[in-house]
Amino acid sequence: MYPKSQLLRGLALGAVMLGMAAPQAQAQTPDKKTAISLYGSGYQYKGNYGSNFWDRSSTNGGPGISFNRYLTSGIDLGLGLGYVELKGSQAGNPANNFSTNVVHGNLAFKFKLNNGWAIKEDAVIQPYLTIAPGLAYFSRESRYRGANTDENATNFDLFGAAGINFRLSDGIGLFIQTGQHIPFGGNIDGDLVRDDNRIDDRFLQHTAGLTFALGQMKDEDKDGVSDKKDKCPGTPAGVAVDPNGCPLDKDGDGVPDYQDKCPDEKGLAALEGCPDRDGDGVRDSEDKCPDTPGKAALGGCPDADNDGVIDQNDKCPDTPAGVSVDANGCPLDRDGDGVPDFQDRCPDRAGPASNKGCPEIKAEAKKVLNEATKYINFDFNKATLKPSSYSKLDQMVQILNEYPDYSLSIAGHTDSKGADNFNLGLSYERAASARAYMLSKGIPSERIEARGYGETKPIADNATAAGQAMNRRVDFDPFLTGETNAAEAKYGPAPTIQEIKSEGKVVPTRKAAVKKAPVRKAPAKRK
Template sequence: MHLKPQLLRSLALGAVMLGMAAPHSQAQTPDKKTAISLFGSGYQYKGNYGSYFWDWSNTNGGPGISFNRYLTSGLDLGLQFGYAELKGNQPTNAQNVFKTNVVHGNLAFKLKLNNGWALKEDAVIQPYLTIAPGLAYLSRESTYRGVTSDRNSTAFDLFGAAGINFRLSDGVGLFIQTGQHIPFGANIDGDLVRDENRIDDRYLQHSAGLTFAFGKMKDEDKDGVSDKKDKCPGTPAGVAVDPTGCPLDKDGDTVPDYQDKCPDEKGVVALEGCPDRDGDGVRDADDKCPDTPGKAELGGCPDADGDAVIDQNDKCPGTPAGVAVDASGCPLDKDADGVPDYQDRCPDRPGPASNKGCPEVKAETKKRLSEATKFINFEFNKAVLLPSSYPTLKDLAAVMAEYPDYTLSIAGHTDSKGADNYNLRLSDDRAASARTYMLSQAVPAERIVSHGFGETKPIADNATAAGQAQNRRVEFDLYLTGDPNAAEVKYGAAPTIAPEPVKAAPVKKAPAKKAPARKAPAKKAPAKRK
């Protein structure tokens, strides 16, 4: 059987084109370790009658089969069988002709160059070298110098080849290779004159064929990528993966498409793969202010003063933290007096800012307070109110009801007669007595403060009886609750009352002899003091 040169060239070209058109295929793999190859070969003789190497007009064809086993990424082991009928004649003597049937079997060691050093194991083009010792059975029919010389023989055959495998699919490959057989001591052409080296006759074998790999790869997560190659084992069922077994990630944001809420836009892991260009933790699709960092609870918009009104709608930026505001971001002003509630001492009653947002005390009321001191009287030298004082104190209780945001200061004073501490105690008791009566008129205790100043703050000359009468007084002053005590603002802190001295127990003396009694001089009655 002769193969035309054009046919062999077309076969080789077709093999290359098929290999280039199959970028994701592979025949024998670590997962499919056993393979079978079917191929056709062209054989070219070289011997005593001449050399037909690379002479396509003198090529003899034949079929072949091989069985292969994957060992490592760089080595396969195979068993190859081939058949050919070699024919030829001696050019100088046409009577010397031969026809030899050759059956060869070889144990092939395939050295793969796609072992990760120069090319990846799953490369599309996979070059290799083969060394294959074996046996060749030759059945020759020949005529040499007019004498028939038929013979059957067996020879040790050494085969070496180089080839390229092209991946077509997962488990199918196409290969082309060329190698030389050296059957030691074989006489292919029947020429009886032999060389001493016993390699007179040899032949080339040019092959092209298909390799089919068998076996079931281990794929625990069933994503179509074997466990050995799977860089992302445990991928959920049904998830599309890349050739390494990892879930697809079209936008390259490290969030796989099956978990990516924005698979076509590069985003951040914390937002399930969605973009956040202002970096405020709110995905752009939900961010009302996508170019300005803001707060999640405000739709991603900023709120510099933290009043829960976004800056672009805030008519009062810079409001202090914690201050209640209205929808425009301005502090609340319930009484609409122009003083915001957080600065307003009287948020429920309008008043000027000069009085901290509280109603001012009317001039008429101030006059009532000033004149009230004239109508507060006590029993002589005591802190007991005279009934004539009650109407005035009741009137002051009404004033307190009219001004609920104020506190009343009651300050007691005396003239300079008597001991200082006695006067101080008396003034304090009288102020307290007035306070006690007002408490009985339903004025809250926390809104009345009383102090005694004794004789320390006279308003008239104590050298005269009229001056002393003016100095014996009880004063009433209103001041905003929380402000300093009005009396202390006028007079300073009230003096401290010293404790009364403890009287010593009388010392018992021995009875003495009675002296004649003498009449004691008469004592003067004490003068009236206050």
């Protein structure tokens, strides 16, 4: 065998070469750029004593180690160190034999076919080609024609190989490789007869081993997928992801499971991944009417009349918009008179539908109002109330207090004697005087309207004294507040005292010339 010093010197040479190349070691993946490979190889000699290529019975085994560094998707750089003891003898002349220890170190340029063009970079099967120049140290003990030809030598070695890496995981690969070493000028067998091309001795190396990626991949969101492969960076911590680093979405609705309230049913993003088969914006799991479009506020059920009661519970399904309803969807009727509040002019006091839900004025009160005109008297040719009128006006005040839903129309009239403007002004002022008295008793001003019609609305023939007396009157007519003024309904439109004054106009004057003045002044009659 060879002296230990020689063997150690060969191993030291390989270690130095390995150390020099380690900083440029080849990576297994773009995420873990540095890797180490451990392997075993079968070596087969070919030289002056013949060829053992592809002869398993003449194979010598040896260990190896390499460091690798990822450069690009198509190229890795590595350094491999291997050892083997090659043995052999000349066919037919066993006296010519050799036993040679070989330590070789090669700087490998690995050309990967899984570069993303033809084969994906993270494919399971990853073929490659390698060209690896280096050095081979030979420590030989040999006999040639009865003489020892021992030698220790270092030669330039060119190694070419083809292989396949099987990706077991992101950090582990299994590879197989076959290649040939050509040590230029190397004499493996000790035969002193050499070829001129200096490559008559060479050897095959058949290798199988494991590659382990070193270091940690960059993964900012800590989802287990490297940033280079992560198509969904920034995934929240703890969220399960697919191989692309995107949150899992089992039902494929575009809403990731960790945000999907219905992860097993395809749904809508607007509803946190839950389905809505009637398209009303309420998820089916919360929709009380899942097959009929409805309103979110009503649990997804329809409400055709928009009264807040779902159709299936609505006993009055055609309630007008904006009307307040009870639990059954029917319009409220606070006073229980059968007239719904939205149609009831008096929603807090019961009354018949014929009177719009308001209480009717009793017959006795109506009689007082109808006969009041007989008892309201004024000073002659003036608008000043006589004290005898007060009791009747007080009665009417009491009636208005008993029936707060009613207003009162006061219309003043005169006979045809005198000028038109005089009569019109007098009728206005007499109606206004009656109104002013009642307002002084606490009746709100908006509940009494006073109008004057002068001599335009007679109820009897002005040609007779009796007819004139009947035409000189003040009418008192009640009407539901908000309805048409009773005087206007009877006699037609005429501005109220309030309207005349609010417009800045002057109430028709009484200081007008008397029309149709007689030749002889006749005694004035009481108005």
